[in-house]
Amino acid sequence: MRRIAAPAARNLSKVARVMFTADGDEVAARAGASVAAALIAAGRPALGRSPRDGRPRGAFCLMGVCQQCVMRIDGVRRPACMVEARAGMVVESLA
Template identity: 50%
Template sequence: MPAVRIAKGIERGRPVTIVVDGQPVAAHEGETLAAALAAAGRTVLRHSPRAGTARGAFCLMGVCQECLVRVDGRLRQACRVGVADGQVVECRGSL
């Protein structure tokens, strides 16, 4: 999926860069990590430990745990974490 960003008519927070699986990803302050990853085309955030199937943001309100990733070394729900400049995110593999 190509990256998608709304650029016109929307006021955004200041641009920041997060590091996702070792790669820089552009984001904006005020976005959730799940929104920033989706806008960058990252829809698969992890794989289930049992079946190995792809998982990503589902409920986007912190109920389902499908968007679980490592943020600066801690397991967090991507839909409940705001982006911060220099944030390190690990999505690869199962958690």
């Protein structure tokens, strides 16, 4: 049986990366990835908190419909799954 390497198992050193800041921490993202995908890949699945009960809130649809992933990106509230991660951008969770 032939084994197929998962994308994450391939040589990641050749993948272009960008660095941005999320809630004060530096996060590395693959070039072309959305902010939400980059944060999930970095082990940060909680993108914000529920305004009703304060529980962690993560991405749900990843296609811009549910608005579960809204964050403040460079000072503007936007769905993180619809914004491409770019070098130097500042991302903040909403309370």
